[in-house]
Amino acid sequence: MVDNKDGTEQLNGVQVKPFNKLSDTIGGRNLATSLGDVLITALNSGWSNTLIGTATPEFFKIINQGTTQPITISFEINTPDDPTKTHLFDRIEIDGCAWGKDNAIGTNYFSIIGFKWLEIGNSVWKGTYTLQYDQGSGVIVNDGPDINLFQTGVNKAPHNFTVLGNSLCLYWGTQAIDWTPAPEDKVNVSDMRKPASDVAGIEEVNAKQDKIGYTPADDSKVVHDNHDGTITANNLHYDLSKTGLTPIGFYNSGSFNDLPLGTVMTAATKMTDGPDRVHNFTTTTFYFNSWGNVRKAQIAIADSENLMYFRVYTGVSWNSWTLLSDDSKVAHLSGANNFDTVPTVNNNPLLLASSLPADLARTRQAQTFTAQQTFSIAPVINDASKDKGDNQAATMADLKSVENSAWHQLNNVPLGGIFLYRIDRSSKRIYISYSVDSDVCIKSGTTIANFSSIVNSILTISGSYFQYDLNDLDDPTTSAFYSSVTKLSLSSPAQITAGGNVLSHTDVHASLTDKAYFTYDSLVN
Known part of the structure; x- marks a missing residue:
């Protein structure tokens, strides 16, 4: 591309006139400055008003020119809800609109009912709304540039969602445009009013670029911001909310087999392939792919009890979950496996055979008493024989049988x-x-x-x-x-x-x- 020094450029042999952000004001110029990602908190009751961006001075300049063109607003949100089925907010307003102030764009506002939503993917939706401008009172010095998102008791978000900062657009016309930052996002407004002689041309920029040895980055070797709270590196998808720097994400559907890398909270009662269907688990997934087969591992810790499970994946399927034992509830060997010292259970030593008296009765062997015996309780005789000799003791069953048949x-x-x-x-x-x-x-x-x-x-x-x-x-x-x-x-x-x-x-x-x-x-x- 070559600058012709006459307001035009040469592109592939064709003379074109590019869009000039310093002078052109209608036909696609973004008239909204971004505040970055803005979290919209779910509303329980009443109403709320959240600033999501500001209108540029150029926006109010166009209003003063008496334009009657339609005005369009668009932005992207990251939400767990479907905005085509749920009214996540009530309206978007500029300069207060019908809420007071001086109605810079009349009594119009961008109602939730008029938004068209397009699902982009990964819980990201793009909303667009075009309305016919209704010119109100004249613009004055104190006009507020605020772009506000309102929630009411009727139209409100059931869950928190985020307005993505690199997506907010405000422009005149009805043709949707891809997001580009407003000039005010990059340079000071006062700098934009400098004479053309103070502005570097394309050839000058290219010359300085060559001097600093600039080499364009290899797209396959850089980290990509997916503008939805995630990044992609080496073809792997990472959710920044699961790095520990921010509160971890929550999963209440799907399979444990498909959880992303990192740590998330999981509702196993509503998911499959978990350790059980009773608890919620803080689950961490690890990944390693330097060997022939991919290696994965998962650790799941119950949120309400001291229970920890783990399992591994070796490239074919996940192994079964294994519950780690509670050290306080297992037998402990205080020596080698030959029991050279007495093992304990619940801190109580086991009774070993070597510590028993030599004349202790063995209940599964015949016993012969050579002296009078005294029992603290009546002995139990398990005798299935029917022919009892004179020296055999009668059992309780024997006596009971005699009693039952007697007069x-x-x-x-x-x-x-x-x-x-x-x-x-x-x-x-x-x-x-x-x-x-x-x-x-x-x-x-x-x-x-x-x-x-x-x-x-x-x-x-x-x-x-x-x-x-x-x-x-x-x-x-x-x-x-x-x-x-x-x-x-x-x-x-x-x-x-x-x-x-x-x-x-x-x-x-x-x-x-x-x-x-x-x-x-x-x-x-």
Whole structure:
């Protein structure tokens, strides 16, 4: 490119007139100065006003010329939210606009409703809004150049986002332009008003450049700012928020396998391939590629407990996560593996076989006692044999079996005598036997025995109650032999009664028929 010294330049044999930032004011000149990256904090309630840039003096100069062109604003934001679905702010205003001041551009402002959003990538969106200029009152000396972003209780960001400084554009017209810094971003306004003789020409700049031995940088060997809080170096992508210089980033979706290099906070409850699905983890990913296969490693520390996991990647797949042991909860060897000293668990020494007494009983071997033994508690005998010799001790199970099959005497028999019973649990029967000397007349319904302390309820009964004369027992065939019989009956819930009347007689003995029994529902104990 050659400067023709007449306001034109020669480019590839063609004479062109470049855009002159010192004189041209309409048609793409950026009229906004940047403040760098500006963090917009999520609003909980009320409203907020954040300065994101300033309009240049040239902007107000054009207003004074009485222009009626449309005005366009554009900038980029880095946000975790989708601005096409969420109103992240309410409006962009210049010089206060409808909020007071002197309405340098009338009552117009850039409402969130009018913005068009284009997703650039890596959570970066570009917003553009063109409105028809409505000239308000004349511009005065005290006009404020502020470009403000307003949030309200209705239109507000659910999460923090950043207005990227190298993206703010304000220009007249409707044709979108790529961002270039306003001249005021680079030089002092007073310097821009110097005569042309004080401004270096292109040939002079090139000559001085040659003298200092300037060599253009190799693009493949420099660090690139991606303008989204990340940089690229050696084809690797680094997130500056994960360097420890700023608060670490947060991931709540996706896989642990795809986490970027560096340290991030991860919500494993909403992600896959993590150590568990219960905790959140501070996770650091390491990377090494100087060998044949890529090496990676990850360390994940739970955010609410003392839990640390790690795993490695050897170029094919990630290994399983390994939980590091809590040193306070494992056995410690105080010597070599041959236990030359006593190991401890929870600071308590283990009991070694060498420290046990020589005559200690071995529970899995037969024991022979040659002297009287005293036990603090009853010994337990596990004996499956059925044939027990005279010298074998009876087990509790043996005694219990004898007790269950034995006859028992019933207490508090109303008519006196001896009333015996035997319980057969397998058939839920109780066999009964009774013997009494009595000359009492038994009437129907008289209680013979009460089993309410033995069973809850008697269901059925089989057998009879009968009396006979003891004097005639030797020869019951004589006409003088006396006997009287009645069937046994029941009275709720567990009483045995006479089913009919039994006449009295002198020297009478009473008993029950053989194999008399009753059935029951359940035992009391």
